[in-house]
Amino acid sequence: MPKRYLALLAIGFLAISGSWKAWSHHAFSAEFDKDAPVTLRGKVTKIEWINPHAWIHLAVEQEDGSTVAWMVEGGTPNTLLRAGVNKNSLPIGTDIVVRGYQSKDAACRPACKANGRDLVFADGRRIFMGSSGTGAPKDGYDPRDK
């Protein structure tokens, strides 16, 4: 009898855990849409230099002069450091252009979300800011992608 209960419990747990989404740790395809590429131009408003993914918050300029809040997910702080960027490279107010892919929900609450693939500074310096091997498209942004 106890064995049967244990088996039921285990099945229940597996069934639930399959649909659970951990706070900001996931494969690319779980949250982002490879068919929705975006190019975001704007000023940095906030940086969250945290594991498992860094987030860069941007005020993206619209054609009419207004701004829309976006938050762009990068790789781990460690990955970004090795790519040549740390928190001090992106002070608040820095002008950047980010290319990436919008989140599947496209809800824009609390801010529009995207997975960043590369990041271009005003001086033209370009940095790959995504995570490799997570199922993100092989779009040529990652110099290590073969």
Place this chain on the structure above:
Amino acid sequence: MNQLIYNFAAWLDSHRWSTLLHESFYMYNWVETTHVLTLMLSLGMLFLVDLRLLGYAFPDVPASAVAGRLKLPMLVGFTLMVVTGLLLFYAIPVRSAQSVWFRIKFLLLIAAAINAFLFHRRMRESVAAWDTDQRAPRRLRAAAALSIIFWVLIVICGRLIAYNWFDCEYDQPAFVSAVAGCIAGQELY
């Protein structure tokens, strides 16, 4: 009340050390890992004592001997668990304070503390009478069972804090929003 909790958490969040800990390359992971390892030590010892009272572990060893020997590792584990737990809260104060799971966990911790306090008093008063019995008297067995139930639920709630289904930054039903203590128009953390 929710406004007070939010203000306190936002104040903690404004600390330089809170951000430094959350954004550190390795320290946050070490603190989190230590929290999990020491809770295993602490609860592992506690559950053995509870199981002894229920009659499922070391039935031929006096209950006071089991409790006495496991007390030191249990308290060492407990102390480190509390310290690392506070640090984890300090690193991510606003999101944690507005987590439905954290709030349930906090109430359960209070319940577990009251249960432990009553349990120790009863045990001190009566242990001489049943020390070598295979099972403790009914009321102490109830306290031991409650202790296991509370702590298992506390660990489950603690694990679930990592999930974002009920986070204030998403649109939530009024009930969830009330339980989580979301503040209308609050800043994004």
